Amino acid sequence: MSATIIILGLVTGLALASIYVLIAVSFTLVLAASGVFNFAQGTIVMIGTILALVLGVHLDWPILAVTAAICLLGAGAGVLTHLIAVWPVIGRTKSFAHSTMLSTIGLGLAANALAALLFGADSQPVPSYISDSPITIGSIPLRPAYLLMIVAGILLTALIEIVVRKTVLGSIFRVTLEDPEGAQLLGIDTRIVILLAFAVAGAISGIAGFLVAPIISASAFTAQELAIYGFAAMAIGGFGSFAGALIGGAIVGVLTGVLPAVANPQVTLPVLWIVVVGFLVVKPSGLYGTAGLFGSANLREV
Amino acid sequence: MRDLAKAPSYAISYEDAVSRQMAAWTAATKRSRLVNTLLAVGLLAVCGLLPLISQGTYNFARYGVALAYVMAAVGLNLAIGFTGELVLGHAVVMAVGAYSAGMLSAHADFPFALAVLGGVAGGVLAGAIIMLPGLRVRGWYLALITMFAVLVLPRVVVLTEVWTGGEFGLTGIKHPAVLGYSLPDWVIYEVTLLSLALVSLLIANLVRSGWGYRLRAVRDIGVAAAAVGIRPGRVRFTVYLLASVPAALAGALQAFTDGFVNADSFGMSLTLLLLTGVMLGGAGTLWGPFVGMAPLIALSFWIGPFSVFNAIALGAGLLISAVAVPDGFVPLILRWFVRLTHRSAADLRPHVDLAVTRPDDPSIRPPRQFGPEILTARGITKSFGGVHALQGIDISVRRGELIGLIGPNGSGKSTFLNVLSGFLAPDAGTISFRGEDVTAWRVDELARAGIGRTFQVPQLIDQLTTIENIEIGLVGREKGGLAAALLRLPVDLKRSRLRREAALATFRAMRFVPESLGRPVAELSLGFKRIVEIGRAAVSAPTILLLDEPAAGLNDSERQDLGDRLKEIAARGITILVVEHNVPFVLRVCDSLLLLENGQVTCRADLKERLPANLEAYLRHDPTPTPVRAAS
Numbered sequence: 059m060s061a062t063i064i065i066l067g068l069v070t071g072l073a074l075a076s077i078y079v080l081i082a083v084s085f086t087l088v089l090a091a092s093g094v095f096n097f098a099q100g101t102i103v104m105i106g107t108i109l110a111l112v113l114g115v116h117l118d119w120p121i122l123a124v125t126a127a128i129c130l131l132g133a134g135a136g137v138l139t140h141l142i143a144v145w146p147v148i149g150r151t152k153s154f155a156h157s158t159m160l161s162t163i164g165l166g167l168a169a170n171a172l173a174a175l176l177f178g179a180d181s182q183p184v185p186s187y188i189s190d191s192p193i194t195i196g197s198i199p200l201r202p203a204y205l206l207m208i209v210a211g212i213l214l215t216a217l218i219e220i221v222v223r224k225t226v227l228g229s230i231f232r233v234t235l236e237d238p239e240g241a242q243l244l245g246i247d248t249r250i251v252i253l254l255a256f257a258v259a260g261a262i263s264g265i266a267g268f269l270v271a272p273i274i275s276a277s278a279f280t281a282q283e284l285a286i287y288g289f290a291a292m293a294i295g296g297f298g299s300f301a302g303a304l305i306g307g308a309i310v311g312v313l314t315g316v317l318p319a320v321a322n323p324q325v326t327l328p329v330l331w332i333v334v335v336g337f338l339v340v341k342p343s344g345l346y347g348t349a350g351l352f353g354s355a356n357l358r359e360v
Numbered sequence: 361m362r363d364l365a366k367a368p369s370y371a372i373s374y375e376d377a378v379s380r381q382m383a384a385w386t387a388a389t390k391r392s393r394l395v396n397t398l399l400a401v402g403l404l405a406v407c408g409l410l411p412l413i414s415q416g417t418y419n420f421a422r423y424g425v426a427l428a429y430v431m432a433a434v435g436l437n438l439a440i441g442f443t444g445e446l447v448l449g450h451a452v453v454m455a456v457g458a459y460s461a462g463m464l465s466a467h468a469d470f471p472f473a474l475a476v477l478g479g480v481a482g483g484v485l486a487g488a489i490i491m492l493p494g495l496r497v498r499g500w501y502l503a504l505i506t507m508f509a510v511l512v513l514p515r516v517v518v519l520t521e522v523w524t525g526g527e528f529g530l531t532g533i534k535h536p537a538v539l540g541y542s543l544p545d546w547v548i549y550e551v552t553l554l555s556l557a558l559v560s561l562l563i564a565n566l567v568r569s570g571w572g573y574r575l576r577a578v579r580d581i582g583v584a585a586a587a588v589g590i591r592p593g594r595v596r597f598t599v600y601l602l603a604s605v606p607a608a609l610a611g612a613l614q615a616f617t618d619g620f621v622n623a624d625s626f627g628m629s630l631t632l633l634l635l636t637g638v639m640l641g642g643a644g645t646l647w648g649p650f651v652g653m654a655p656l657i658a659l660s661f662w663i664g665p666f667s668v669f670n671a672i673a674l675g676a677g678l679l680i681s682a683v684a685v686p687d688g689f690v691p692l693i694l695r696w697f698v699r700l701t702h703r704s705a706a707d708l709r710p711h712v713d714l715a716v717t718r719p720d721d722p723s724i725r726p727p728r729q730f731g732p733e734i735l736t737a738r739g740i741t742k743s744f745g746g747v748h749a750l751q752g753i754d755i756s757v758r759r760g761e762l763i764g765l766i767g768p769n770g771s772g773k774s775t776f777l778n779v780l781s782g783f784l785a786p787d788a789g790t791i792s793f794r795g796e797d798v799t800a801w802r803v804d805e806l807a808r809a810g811i812g813r814t815f816q817v818p819q820l821i822d823q824l825t826t827i828e829n830i831e832i833g834l835v836g837r838e839k840g841g842l843a844a845a846l847l848r849l850p851v852d853l854k855r856s857r858l859r860r861e862a863a864l865a866t867f868r869a870m871r872f873v874p875e876s877l878g879r880p881v882a883e884l885s886l887g888f889k890r891i892v893e894i895g896r897a898a899v900s901a902p903t904i905l906l907l908d909e910p911a912a913g914l915n916d917s918e919r920q921d922l923g924d925r926l927k928e929i930a931a932r933g934i935t936i937l938v939v940e941h942n943v944p945f946v947l948r949v950c951d952s953l954l955l956l957e958n959g960q961v962t963c964r965a966d967l968k969e970r971l972p973a974n975l976e977a978y979l980r981h982d983p984t985p986t987p988v989r990a991a992s
Contacts, residue, residue: 095500143679151686159446159500160639161682167632168675175668282628286511289504297501324515331512338493338505 063319065198071315072308073204073273074287076211079307080266081288083218084259086298088136090222090235091255094144094158098166100285101173102135102260104278106267108177111184111276121187128264136260137253139165144256166281174278181277187268207269214262219300231255283327287314290334296344305345309333377874382864385825385878396646403650404557411546420545424617426657427552428454428610429630433637433649434560435606439491440635441643442567443599444579446499448631449490449506450607452513455626457483457611462530462621463523472536472543476612483608484601491600495593510631517623529622536616552613559606562846564646566602569845569852570835570859575599576821577832579644584819587781588896589807589836598842629671633660636678642688651690730951731759734935735780735811735904740789741959742775749775750786751959757904757937762930764946765939766978767956773939774816776956777906780937781813782806794903808837810903814910818889822882826872826892829881830863833896866899869932870925887918891925904935911945923949943979 081103088096106128114124143161151157188206192199222228233241234251241248267284274280287310295306310330317326337344372380410423432454439445461479464470470478490509494502517524524530536543566572577585578592578599585592615621633656641652656677660670685692735757742750749772757763765773778784780791782803791799798806807813812833820829838859844852867877870891876884881892890910897905907926911919919942926949930936940946946953947967955963955975963975971979 095504097500097503143683146683147686150683155499156444156446157682157686159503160635161679163503163632163635164675164678164680164682166675167628168672168679171668171671171675175672179668282507283511286504286508289508293501293505322519324518327515328512328519331508334505334508335489335493338497338501339495342493342496342501 060320062198064316066200067316067319068312069200069204069208069315070273070319071312073207073211073311074270074314075291075307075309075311076207076215077266077270077284078287078291078310079211079215079303080262080269081284082292082295082303082307083215083300084263084266085288085292086303087218087222087231087255087259087262090298091231092140092144092252093155093235094162095155096139096256096259097159097162097285098139098143098169099259099263099288100281100283101166101169102132102139102263103267103270103284104170104173104281105135106132106264107184107271107274107276107280108173108267108278109264110187110268110271111182114187115185124187125265125268128268129261132260132262132264132267133257134260135264136256136258139260140253140256144252166285170278170281177276177278179278181275181279183275184271186272203272210265210269214265215300215304218258218262222300287330290330292344293334294337294344296346299344299346302344302346374871374874375868378864378868378872378877381874381877382827385827388878399647400557400560404553407553408550411549415546417545420549421617422661424549424552425614426653426661427549427556428614428617429633429637429657430649430653431552431556431559431610431613432607433634433653434556434563435603435610436634437638437643437645437649438563438566438575438606439599439603440638441645441648442572442579443575443596443603445491445494445596445599446503447491447494447506447600447603448503448635449487449509450603450634451626451628451630452490452509453483453487453604453607454611454614454630455513455517455621455623456486457608458615458621458626459517459524459530459611461612462533462615465534465616466530466532467523469534472534472538472616476609476616479612479615480605480608483611484604487604487608488597488601491604494596494600507631510626510628513626514623524621524623527623529620530615531620533615533619533621535619548613548617552617555609555613559609560646563606565848566846567646569841569848569856570838571842571845573821573824573828573832573835576644576824577835580821581819583783583803584815586803587783587807587813587815587819588833589804589900591804629665629674632671632674632678636674636681640677640681640685640688642690642692645688645690647690648688651693652688730761733757734759735791735793735937737780737791738789740776740779740786740791742772742779742784742786749959750779752789753956753959753961755954755961755964757935759903759935760930760933762926762936762949762951763938764950764953765937765956766941766943766946766953771956772959773956774908777813777908777937777939781811781906804836807902811906812897812900812902812904813906814890814893814897814908816908816912818886818893820881820889820892820896823880825878825880826876826884826895827860827863827867827878829892830866830895830899831859833899834859834862837900863899866895870895870898870928885918887914887922890914891922894922894925894929898929898934901932902934904937905929907936907938907940909939909941911940911942919945947979 081099084099085096088094088099109128109131110124113119113127114121119127139162143165144158147154147157147161186201186203188202190201190203193202193205194200222231230241230246230251233244233246234248238248241251291303291306291310293306294309295302295304313330313333314326317323317329411420414423432450436447436450439447457479460482461475464475464478465472490506493505497505518526521527536548567575574590574595577588577590578595637653637656638649639652640656641648641650656674659673663669681688733756737753737755740750740753741748753776765776767773775784779786782801782805786799789799790797793806793809793811798809801809821832838855841852841855843849872891872895876888881889884892894905894907894910911922914922923945926936926938938946938950950967952964952966953975954961955978963972965971965975
């Protein structure tokens with residue numbers, strides 16, 4: 059019995075892990091292209107959960123339409139973040155990284171509160187977007203939604219990894235990060251690259267919210283926690299490395315999946331905090347951390 | 361800087377001009393301190409008299425909490441503003457302070473004062489743990505890991521509900537009493553007010569002491585702080601502890617003000633309130649937390665602390681302040697004020713002869729006898745990946761020499777300088793300094809032992825004046841003195857005075873332009889900043905100075921100035937190793953040259969003797985047209 063509980067916890071954990079990996083990847087994309095750590099990223103995930111409920115359940119749109127709409131709106135939210143909290147800061151302050159940190163924290167928290175005002179403060183359960191009848195594998199009943207999350211998470215991460223490593227777009231990201239002025243001299247419009255990074259990261263975060271909605275429900279107050287889980291995955295795995303994001307996401311996911319199954323659910327977050335603090339103190343670069351992003355030599359305030 | 365010809369002028373000696381500037385600057389500083397003191401005393405009096413016009417337990421609770429929030433913001437400002445550490449965990453420090461004090465009172469029957477002390481101890485301990493990763497990670501990593509703690513707190517409170525009361529809150533805190541008499545509410549309010557005043561006073565003392573230089577050095581000049589002998593990690597950790605004290609004290613007092621502690625009061629909204637208050641008012645200014653917190657607290661009084669509009673306003677306030685007034689309102693108000701009261705600058709400017717010395721003055725370039733070897737490097741190698749930057753460098757430097765390190769781009773000059781000053785560890789080889797093997801020493805240890813250096817981009821604290829920046833060169837050698845600095849004890853005042861006198865002596869010896877004395881270095885030219893940085897390195901009388909391309913980007917007259925000053929420093933017995941591209945400059949200034957090519961020393965020559973063929977060839981092929989030895 060207890061083995062089953064642990065295995066169920068593991069599957070839940072891996073499903074959550076794929077979400078954390080997606081969030082970590084969104085953070086990394088934006089940071090890589092623009093040098094901004096976007097604290098408002100969690101808010102976009104939260105918007106994804108609420109849209110999953112509003113569009114998919116209240117308005118009863120078909121699943122593909124919901125997916126497309128969340129992609130678009132997430133991308134729009136990402137672009138909006140840039141326009142409101144990043145673009146006005148450019149060239150105005152001594153420390154761009156410092157100022158954008160503050161402006162995105164402010165934007166994120168104001169947007170969370172606004173969402174609470176519009177959507178209500180209560181969390182509302184979101185029914186699963188695919189059949190909820192469990193698939194039994196070797197006497198263990200598994201929720202199909204979890205399997206879908208794992209598959210979707212792995213596929214999306216692999217896709218982004220391939221794009222960033224193997225394509226011209228990836229090179230453009232790298233050049234923009236390494237040497238923004240040099241990139242401009244090469245004819246790259248770095249503003250477009252940065253906007254694109256915000257849009258793609260926004261879309262990924264929105265989808266992450268959509269995927270995770272049946273597990274965590276739709277609520278205006280999940281944003282910070284989700285962002286923190288994504289950060290924990292990054293910190294443990296090592297910042298700027300996709301392998302690290304996957305491993306870190308898996309560790310965080312399994313911890314958050316198994317711990318509530320075997321112990322007091324309240325223990326989860328404190329334990330995770332201790333693990334992350336321990337990692338940062340003992341090995342600040344994480345398990346697979348590289349000095350810079352995507353193998354670049356540029357270290358951004360880590 | 362020397363554009364004095366147009367102003368009406370009268371002759372005045374250099375010494376007098378400097379003394380005059382020093383007196384003017386000191387007077388201006390005293391004036392602004394007097395204004396600040398009067399403002400503070402006035403504010404304290406107004407707040408202290410508040411109980412005369414406003415009564416009632418509910419009101420006192422609100423005022424007490426407002427004061428507690430300001431107090432926590434004062435602590436946060438010390439970390440974020442003065443030290444540049446973006447820590448977001450002060451709400452947790454406050455909570456632990458409140459819970460510790462509350463539990464000591466409710467469960468262990470501690471009297472008020474002892475419970476508050478226990479609360480402070482608990483909060484500071486929590487602060488140290490929360491901010492510990494700051495010793496290893498920076499920037500947004502630190503912001504997130506400390507913000508993480510804010511989300512963890514409510515869980516820990518629930519897990520320990522036997523003691524903390526869990527979700528229902530901690531009750532049973534005894535009302536403060538003295539000798540059995542229960543204290544009225546207004547007394548607790550006044551105690552909180554006095555605590556806030558005391559905390560603010562101590563922090564004001566701290567930031568104007570040598571510690572203030574340390575904090576700002578860690579914030580503004582990064583690695584260069586170590587190069588003046590400061591240990592950034594130690595300073596940071598000290599700040600984590602110090603900045604936690606006001607927050608912990610605020611929490612402990614709030615527990616007694618409310619008679620109740622609930623984790624909900626110390627969540628993200630409080631974090632956001634403190635952060636926004638500090639940033640809005642002006643991080644790194646003494647009045648910032650007061651100016652920033654006042655409107656935010658007023659707003660939460662008006663619409664209620666738990667209103668969702670409060671969170672929207674705070675978030676929007678933070679966003680707008682980061683975008684529109686990145687320095688905060690206090691600096692903005694000060695700038696307005698200065699513009700309003702600005703007097704005409706067209707007063708008489710004294711004519712001062714700034715020339716350091718005549719070029720042929722024998723006292724500056726005496727036929728010097730150099731001392732014993734003080735710095736020896738043997739077989740230094742360093743590779744970065746496949747690039748072999750240094751391939752076995754052997755040099756020795758005698759005391760009092762002024763050596764030029766020249767070589768083509770990429771020959772390893774800067775790398776070698778970084779190895780000598782401890783910023784890079786060599787792959788192989790040994791460095792001995794004054795008879796000791798210092799190969800594995802840290803940057804700050806080397807700096808305190810007497811190896812000073814400057815950087816290609818001058819690393820100065822922009823908001824401080826020339827004389828203050830020079831003083832920073834001395835704080836690395838000072839030991840501790842934290843308590844003396846906080847309390848402004850005579851020993852600290854004496855230390856400050858000695859520091860200023862030493863800086864002034866260096867200022868004079870290096871013939872700084874008198875008008876630059878009380879000016880923030882942000883207003884100075886690049887050439888001038890380089891000289892200020894050299895002054896900062898020279899003020900502590902190091903054994904050897906390592907200068908990284910000090911003449912780059914300077915015009916002819918600035919370069920001339922710089923050369924004269926280097927010779928002046930060398931004449932005082934300080935050895936100088938200068939990395940430089942400009943051939944006329946090194947020929948005019950140096951005693952000998954080291955040619956570095958492909959990571960190896962290929963030539964070493966005394967400039968008074970005939971130059972070896974390969975050095976001659978290098979100097980001739982240098983793009984700068986150079987009549988060799990024209991200057992000497």
